Amino acid sequence: QVQLVESGGGLVQAGGSLRLSCAASGRTLSNLAMAWFRQAPGKEREFVAAISWSGGSTRYLDSVKGRFTISRDNAKNTVYLQMNSLQPEDTAVYYCAAKWYSIANVKVLYDYWGQGTQVTVSS
DSSP, X not given: OEEEEEEOOEEEETTOOEEEEEEEEESOOTTEEEEEXXXXXXXXXXXXXXXXXXXXXXXXXXXXXXXXXXXXXXXXXXXXXXXXXXXGGGOEEEEEEEEESSOOSOGGGOOEEOOOEEEEEEO
């Protein structure tokens, strides 16, 4: 079993930045691919970014490319999402997710989820 705990959400003005963190714990975390999803009110949960265990493979939602960066520190069992140039449409609850082996942008493929952290971007 794997436990995920997100932190770093908050309120920021448009154009600002936030860094989200997701700490993983539990059984061995080797070969664990990690991802961020988000869910805005009244909308489906959508993929934002994913990163492989090695960090050598990443994938992003088109609308966040060039603004968001996913990274990880395996020594700390933590994955990060650096969010720059935030816009009101980025407002959502952001969830950390994990699955074994390959990365994916489909939420049903992820086995473990955090409780979410709220990100609110004011205009």
